[in-house]
Amino acid sequence: ESDFVYIEPGTFLMGSLPDEEDREVDEAIHRVTLTKGFRMSKFEVTQKQWVAVMGTNPSAFRENSLPVEMVxxxxxxxxxxxxxIESGISYRLPTEAQWEYAARAGSTSAYSFGANVNFLAENAWYETNSVMSPYAAGNTGSPRPVGTLKPNAWGLYDMAGNVWEWCQDWGAPYPSGEAVDPTGxxxxxxxNITRIGRGGSWYVPAAQCRAADRMTHDPAKSTPDLGFRLIHD
Incomplete structure (x- = not known):
């Protein structure tokens, strides 16, 4: 339980401000209220955690402390x-709104620490700093052990970069106007619009590691830069 952070209920601006660099058309800014708090894992689920439950390791890059991927x-x-069932705790994926609220940690900027991409390497493994990794042959880059860079202001690690993170929702255009506890x-x-993934990864440029950036992915498919983290009540 020490690996979970309690996220207070609150209201935030979801999406990106009109002047944000690299802004995409699917990031329309709108006010979202989350009426219930939740506990979110500080870390992406690791391969060690996955194997303990499932007995096998599907990951392309194998190491206990790396985030599980190819899931x-x-x-x-x-x-x-x-x-x-094993733990007696009802775990789930965050909704897209819960994920962005937690990733922003009170910010409205491109990244939780501000808009200056020069600081991203202190907070995220992405295309620029994940290459020349000990886990990969040659210069191809790879995920890194969870929690090795700075956390955001709410104590969550790797919300930008490392691996994309599945959310619970089906993708859809944002509602116009305010939303309360949206679930997609x-x-x-x-x-063409499938399940939501968030946060960017070791494989992608900085623009895709922005807090507002959205990705959709076929729920039956997996990639070596897509994992997840858990929440519970």
């Missing part, structure tokens, strides 16, 4: 179900 959204749901659409709205 689909569907795989993650199976892990959560098993872990919840009940069903997939079209075949």
């Amino acid at each position: 689909s959204w569907d795989d993650v749901q199976a892990f959560i179900q098993k872990l919840s 659409p009940a069903n997939q709205i079209n075949k």
